[in-house]
Amino acid sequence: MTLRLYNTLTRQKAEFKPIDASNVRMYVCGPTVYDFAHIGNARPVIVFDVLYRLLRHIYGADHVTYVRNITDVDDKINARAAERYPDLAPELAIRKLTEETANQFHADIAALGVLAPNVEPRATEHIVEMVELCDALIANGHAYVAADHVLFDVSSMPDYGRLSNRSLDEMEAGARVEVAPYKKGPMDFVLWKPSKPGEPSWSSPAGIAVAGRPGWHIECSAMAGKHLGNVFDIHGGGIDLAFPHHENEIAQSRCAHGTPVMANVWMHNGFLQVEGEKMSKSLGNFITINELLATTSFGGSQWHGRVVRLAMLGTHYRQPIDWTVDRLVQARATLFDLSFLHDVVPAAEPHPDVIAALADDLNTPSAMSIVHGLAKSAHRNADQAAELKATLQFLGVYDSETQHDLDPGHLARQVDASHVNRLIAARLVARKAKDFVESDRIRDELSAMGVALNDTKNKGTGEIETTWEVRR
RNA sequence: GGCCACGUGGCGGAGUGGUUACGUAGAGGACUGCAAAUCCUCGUACCCCGGUUCAAUUCCGGGCGUGGCCUCCA
Numbered sequence: 001m002t003l004r005l006y007n008t009l010t011r012q013k014a015e016f017k018p019i020d021a022s023n024v025r026m027y028v029c030g031p032t033v034y035d036f037a038h039i040g041n042a043r044p045v046i047v048f049d050v051l052y053r054l055l056r057h058i059y060g061a062d063h064v065t066y067v068r069n070i071t072d073v074d075d076k077i078n079a080r081a082a083e084r085y086p087d088l089a090p091e092l093a094i095r096k097l098t099e100e101t102a103n104q105f106h107a108d109i110a111a112l113g114v115l116a117p118n119v120e121p122r123a124t125e126h127i128v129e130m131v132e133l134c135d136a137l138i139a140n141g142h143a144y145v146a147a148d149h150v151l152f153d154v155s156s157m158p159d160y161g162r163l164s165n166r167s168l169d170e171m172e173a174g175a176r177v178e179v180a181p182y183k184k185g186p187m188d189f190v191l192w193k194p195s196k197p198g199e200p201s202w203s204s205p206a207g208i209a210v211a212g213r214p215g216w217h218i219e220c221s222a223m224a225g226k227h228l229g230n231v232f233d234i235h236g237g238g239i240d241l242a243f244p245h246h247e248n249e250i251a252q253s254r255c256a257h258g259t260p261v262m263a264n265v266w267m268h269n270g271f272l273q274v275e276g277e278k279m280s281k282s283l284g285n286f287i288t289i290n291e292l293l294a295t296t297s298f299g300g301s302q303w304h305g306r307v308v309r310l311a312m313l314g315t316h317y318r319q320p321i322d323w324t325v326d327r328l329v330q331a332r333a334t335l336f337d338l339s340f341l342h343d344v345v346p347a348a349e350p351h352p353d354v355i356a357a358l359a360d361d362l363n364t365p366s367a368m369s370i371v372h373g374l375a376k377s378a379h380r381n382a383d384q385a386a387e388l389k390a391t392l393q394f395l396g397v398y399d400s401e402t403q404h405d406l407d408p409g410h411l412a413r414q415v416d417a418s419h420v421n422r423l424i425a426a427r428l429v430a431r432k433a434k435d436f437v438e439s440d441r442i443r444d445e446l447s448a449m450g451v452a453l454n455d456t457k458n459k460g461t462g463e464i465e466t467t468w469e470v471r472r
Numbered sequence: 473g474g475c476c477a478c479g480u481g482g483c484g485g486a487g488u489g490g491u492u493a494c495g496u497a498g499a500g501g502a503c504u505g506c507a508a509a510u511c512c513u514c515g516u517a518c519c520c521c522g523g524u525u526c527a528a529u530u531c532c533g534g535g536c537g538u539g540g541c542c543u544c545c546a
Contacts, residue, residue, distance in 0.1 A: 032546090042546095164541075165476070216544040239540070239541085240540065240541065241546065242540095244541090245546095270477080270540090271546080273538090314485070324483095326496095329496095330484060330495075330497095333495095337509095365486050365494080365495090366486055366493085372494060372495060376510095431505085439505085440505095440507090452508075453507075454507085456509090
């Protein structure tokens with residue numbers, strides 16, 4: 001099994017070779033917990049869950065360490081906490097907000113069929129490591145103290161900008177912002193900054209007298225280093241994070257540890273738009289995972305988590321994706337078709353062709369194409385059905401849901417079941433008498449009520465049996 | 473303004489220097505009294521303009537369009 005992955009560092013696909021096959025290590029940037037996670041946040045969560053599953057399949061479930069952090073210290077958190085809980089002390093308000101938001105995040109993504117990472121570190125539990133990083137970077141000349149800040153000196157790192165493929169000259173030429181006066185170089189970034197009153201604070205590194213708090217990027221360097229080591233295998237996240245976040249993580253970690261790389265492979269998922277436009281609150285197309293799952297605000301329907309997951313995996317992870325109602329409708333239709341596997345007992349292993357498709361840089365559309373091929377034979381072949389089910393469970397796109405499960409909210413339309421059953425009985429009588437005019441009239445009557453009939457022949461008795469369900 | 477992606481049939485979406493992706497919608501057919509499900513068949517797609525080549529949707533250049541980043545935004 002050869003796993004090939006596209007590496008943003010080298011801009012090409014290459015065979016993946018773990019540093020230690022008995023412990024393959026992957027870090028993915030997790031959420032900043034100040035608000036509901038949105039559908040753009042869901043993409044890396046789902047994509048790297050597929051990679052996690054694949055790595056476990058190839059190297060063994062006990063030989064992969066997946067770290068996805070929770071960032072619980074941030075300006076947006078402070079602002080939101082003060083806004084939502086004005087009567088609480090800042091610390092309590094922040095703790096309440098971050099707890100609630102993290103819990104909501106876990107509930108939302110559980111519905112998307114993602115496995116829990118091995119470690120889910122929180123920034124606030126790694127302040128000591130961040131302070132140590134700051135001190136180490138100052139000690140070896142890569143950072144300096146100015147106006148109670150600790151700043152990273154980008155001029156100290158010759159290949160700064162390699163990940164996002166841009167030079168310092170380019171960045172400075174294109175810069176559109178005012179540069180803080182205490183910075184030595186315009187692209188220098190903050191590792192640590194003084195806290196204002198009411199903000200969370202910790203004692204500062206480098207002998208800075210006033211208490212402070214970490215900058216944006218340092219937490220990932222600290223958590224990745226602590227849980228995965230100075231150099232690890234894979235680092236993932238959204239493409240928008242490549243610069244400045246990942247670039248700065250790399251600068252911090254490499255310069256602090258004196259290593260040529262932070263992670264061997266850098267993977268970035270493409271950006272997501274909604275109905276052809278950038279998702280933003282001002283455009284009114286901002287859509288959270290929870291809204292999709294629990295409300296009818298997107299497309300007038302609730303959407304099952306598996307449907308959301310399949311819709312996401314229908315596009316290759318590096319491609320841009322336009323999140324539309326139609327793609328959810330299509331994903332749901334696909335799962336409806338696959339729900340004939342409801343009662344099937346899954347085989348032990350997923351289909352090797354699907355694994356092979358995933359092993360080619362996570363080609364999930366190709367994997368689904370193979371799934372469709374398997375589905376054709378699975379209709380008549382029990383072994384194929386068992387293998388298909390194992391494959392779908394491996395992908396996490398289908399477990400054992402019925403069509404009812406996959407269509408949350410479809411029972412909203414009330415029907416009188418006893419009335420329906422009386423009509424069906426009458427129709428069966430008419431059918432036996434070959435009164436097809438009456439039979440069809442009853443079918444039409446039920447159809448007008450939103451009830452769809454399905455006749456099947458009982459294999460044992462040869463009798464016609466009719467089942468029914470409520471259409472949307 | 474600088475840097476970087478992407479542009480495939482009605483829709484979604486892989487991939488490839490020359491031979492079917494696949495799904496979905498639609499059309500026709502088989503099977504069903506009629507439906508549903510299932511099965512079979514079908515469209516001959518690759519933004520525009522140049523170039524390289526025996527051959528380009530696939531490589532190169534330019535253009536147009538969309539998007540991302542350049543600002544403590546997934």
